[in-house]
Amino acid sequence: MPDYTSVTIKQGRGGWGGPLTVTPTDDKPLIYSVTGGGIHPVAARIAELTGGEAFDGFKSSAPFEKIAVAVIDCGGTARVGVYPMKKVLTVDVHATSPAGPLAQFITEELFVSGVKPEDVEPA
Amino acid sequence: MSESSASSNVVYESSVTAVGDQVGEFLSHGILIFFADESPQELHDMSVRHTATVSDAGPQTGDTIALGETQMEVLAVGSVVSDNLLQLGHLDLKANGLTEATLPGDVNVAEQLLPLPTPGDAFRIVRAGQPTPGGSP
Numbered sequence: 001m002p003d004y005t006s007v008t009i010k011q012g013r014g015g016w017g018g019p020l021t022v023t024p025t026d027d028k029p030l031i032y033s034v035t036g037g038g039i040h041p042v043a044a045r046i047a048e049l050t051g052g053e054a055f056d057g058f059k060s061s062a063p064f065e066k067i068a069v070a071v072i073d074c075g076g077t078a079r080v081g082v083y084p085m086k087k088v089l090t091v092d093v094h095a096t097s098p099a100g101p102l103a104q105f106i107t108e109e110l111f112v113s114g115v116k117p118e119d120v121e122p123a
Numbered sequence: 124m125s126e127s128s129a130s131s132n133v134v135y136e137s138s139v140t141a142v143g144d145q146v147g148e149f150l151s152h153g154i155l156i157f158f159a160d161e162s163p164q165e166l167h168d169m170s171v172r173h174t175a176t177v178s179d180a181g182p183q184t185g186d187t188i189a190l191g192e193t194q195m196e197v198l199a200v201g202s203v204v205s206d207n208l209l210q211l212g213h214l215d216l217k218a219n220g221l222t223e224a225t226l227p228g229d230v231n232v233a234e235q236l237l238p239l240p241t242p243g244d245a246f247r248i249v250r251a252g253q254p255t256p257g258g259s260p
Contacts, residue, residue: 034163034166036206036207036209036211057163058159058161058162058211061163061164064165073203073206073207075204075207075215075227075228075229076201076215076225076226076227076229077154077156077217077226077228077229078156078166078169078170078213078215082165082166082169083165086165094203094227094228096226096227099225099226100226101149101152101154
């Protein structure tokens with residue numbers, strides 16, 4: 001059984017929201033990357049520091065309740081809202097702010113944006 | 124299929140495979156969201172899904188987006204649009220008439236009632252005119 005540790009993820013330049021503290025658990029082990037080109041470096045860094053499991057959401061599907069944090073490369077409309085709406089901690093690598101039809105679900109407690117790998121640090 | 128004319132170029136050609144239950148709600152905001160057929164399940168409700176047969180380039184200002192019978196001129200394109208379309212089949216189409224992209228994922232077209240696609244509809248991006256440097260002869 002892996003040991004998990006926590007990370008703090010703060011907003012990057014021009015970003016919004018957070019900081020988020022992410023701690024994977026046996027029930028929620030997945031660092032879920034819903035990004036182009038495979039596992040994003042931000043997701044890889046979170047997985048490396050926490051002991052969570054990096055998971056490519058475009059390659060295979062995961063049960064939603066297994067997700068510790070979702071990493072997205074969203075341009076501001078769709079994915080920024082989908083994961084917070086389901087109360088999943090969400091990290092956008094682009095510097096977006098709450099917008100779009102789902103903006104009401106995007107809160108500082110659930111969402112942080114503009115994040116680069118160096119914005120992820122051991123908590 | 125009709126032949127492409129000498130002065131225009133299909134840079135993206137796809138076919139709609141499924142239309143999510145929430146797509147109509149997004150349409151009422153003047154927004155259509157596209158994702159590739161193999162996108163994660165949690166995105167299906169809000170998305171028009173499709174499979175591309177040509178995936179050469181993302182849209183540019185001045186291109187025409189054809190969706191079923193509807194043709195729309197592209198007014199503005201955000202900075203992450205091409206990556207999203209070519210890697211994830213993802214595009215956020217907004218009928219807001221704005222000539223600057225407010226969000227990095229926006230593709231803006233004229234204010235209009237966007238069509239509700241049905242499976243089998245074509246989704247196509249056509250580039251007018253000029254030769255593409257390093258492109259096909």
